[in-house]
Amino acid sequence: MKKSILITGGAGFIGSHLVKLFVNKYPDYTIVNLDSLTYAGNLENLKEIEEKDNYHFEKVDLLDEKGLEEVFKKHQITDVVHLAAESHVDRSISDPLAFVKTNVIGTVNLLNAAKTSWKKLDGHLFYHVSTDEVYGSLDDGGFFLETTAYDPQSPYSASKASSDHFVRAYANTYGMKTVISNCSNNYGPNQFPEKLIPLCINNIRNRKALPVYGKGENVRDWLYVEDHAAAIDVIFHNGTTGETYNIGGWNEWKNIDIVTLLCEIVDRKLGREEGESAKLITFVKDRAGHDLRYAIDAGKLEKELGWKPSLQFEEGIEKTVDWYLANEEWLKNVTSGEYQKYYDEYYE
Numbered sequence: 001m002k003k004s005i006l007i008t009g010g011a012g013f014i015g016s017h018l019v020k021l022f023v024n025k026y027p028d029y030t031i032v033n034l035d036s037l038t039y040a041g042n043l044e045n046l047k048e049i050e051e052k053d054n055y056h057f058e059k060v061d062l063l064d065e066k067g068l069e070e071v072f073k074k075h076q077i078t079d080v081v082h083l084a085a086e087s088h089v090d091r092s093i094s095d096p097l098a099f100v101k102t103n104v105i106g107t108v109n110l111l112n113a114a115k116t117s118w119k120k121l122d123g124h125l126f127y128h129v130s131t132d133e134v135y136g137s138l139d140d141g142g143f144f145l146e147t148t149a150y151d152p153q154s155p156y157s158a159s160k161a162s163s164d165h166f167v168r169a170y171a172n173t174y175g176m177k178t179v180i181s182n183c184s185n186n187y188g189p190n191q192f193p194e195k196l197i198p199l200c201i202n203n204i205r206n207r208k209a210l211p212v213y214g215k216g217e218n219v220r221d222w223l224y225v226e227d228h229a230a231a232i233d234v235i236f237h238n239g240t241t242g243e244t245y246n247i248g249g250w251n252e253w254k255n256i257d258i259v260t261l262l263c264e265i266v267d268r269k270l271g272r273e274e275g276e277s278a279k280l281i282t283f284v285k286d287r288a289g290h291d292l293r294y295a296i297d298a299g300k301l302e303k304e305l306g307w308k309p310s311l312q313f314e315e316g317i318e319k320t321v322d323w324y325l326a327n328e329e330w331l332k333n334v335t336s337g338e339y340q341k342y343y344d345e346y347y348e
């Protein structure tokens with residue numbers, strides 16, 4: 001059967017890289033991008049492939065059950081890669097219900113649409129793209145493994161953990177073929193500037209304060225977004241159904257060290273005096289319930305499917321800074337409108 005793959009959240013950060021990869025790499029597949037275009041979804045991210053014959057866009061909300069069913073019927077969807085979500089921890093703290101609606105109810109709606117549309121569940125795959133945050137917070141030692149017990153600590157991670165459980169429940173109860181991957185923090189072009197790295201690059205350029213939560217001691221494991229998309233490609237095609245795969249960069253950084261590094265890189269690229277932007281670093285009130293450390297053991301994915309990160313962090317972060325400095329217009333566009341109010345309230 002010719003593949004017709006529904007990628008949800010394809011106008012967002014990771015989804016747009018995945019859509020571009022699949023549309024270009026698999027001209028025989030039909031790729032349908034379903035996205036409701038929230039503040040985080042931007043079709044500008046997909047300009048380079050929007051005219052391709054094997055690409056289609058459907059503006060549908062995960063909460064619109066009928067709309068989902070129609071998309072499955074219209075495009076004879078054979079497989080799903082589900083990324084659409086509310087994705088920002090700080091927003092989940094101020095509005096948890098929005099995360100329950102999209103991440104939990106939206107995922108169940110999508111599972112139902114797939115179950116209804118796929119008369120025989122064999123031969124179809126429902127791939128859920130999830131986060132390492134479902135495992136909770138680590139102290140100084142150890143790594144998250146696929147067998148680590150779920151222990152979500154924020155409304156965001158609780159909603160993603162819940163959606164993971166629903167995906168597994170549909171596999172167990174109805175025999176749906178599913179796979180889940182849990183990835184560490186991504187960085188790269190097209191990330192909405194509410195997240196640490198693009199927010200800091202943008203603020204450094206505009207000589208605005210760089211808000212570092214608490215003492216900046218929290219640790220994240222960073223992976224270049226195209227490496228994440230490549231991992232999803234490998235798991236989608238070669239992963240074992242029913243399995244979970246952890247994806248990570250083996251690349252842990254304290255927040256303060258990342259922010260300091262970004263100051264150095266931007267100063268160098270903009271010809272500013274050494275140390276100039278570091279003066280913008282401002283320690284602010286810590287995030288409520290702030291997870292101390294995330295760190296992924298991605299050994300299973302490497303051993304079983306041969307994937308490992310291709311890009312060194314030093315190279316990836318230079319590319320990322322270059323992209324944001326060259327795409328001021330993109331930043332202006334995405335931070336106008338609805339987001340502006342949020343930005344003003346939280347960061348000014």
Ligand code: NAD
Binds near residue numbers: 015087106129192
């Ligand atoms: P993003 O916020 O950049 O994009 C989310 C996309 O989903 C947007 O295009 C938005 O319009 C769409 N969307 C939101 N609500 C919707 C709804 N109700 N109906 C239809 N579309 C809707 O997110 P991202 O950073 O690209 O993350 C994508 C996925 O990867 C998420 O599931 C996230 O949990 C997961 N993930 C992200 C990271 C990360 O570092 N960003 C790491 C691991 C896993």
Ligand code: TYD
Binds near residue numbers: 090199211
């Ligand atoms: P973020 O990019 O929001 O991703 P996540 O919370 O999913 O890990 O934040 C990354 C880290 O940076 C996290 O420890 C919170 C911290 N942070 C700041 O210190 N200042 C900021 O302005 C933001 C957005 C995040």
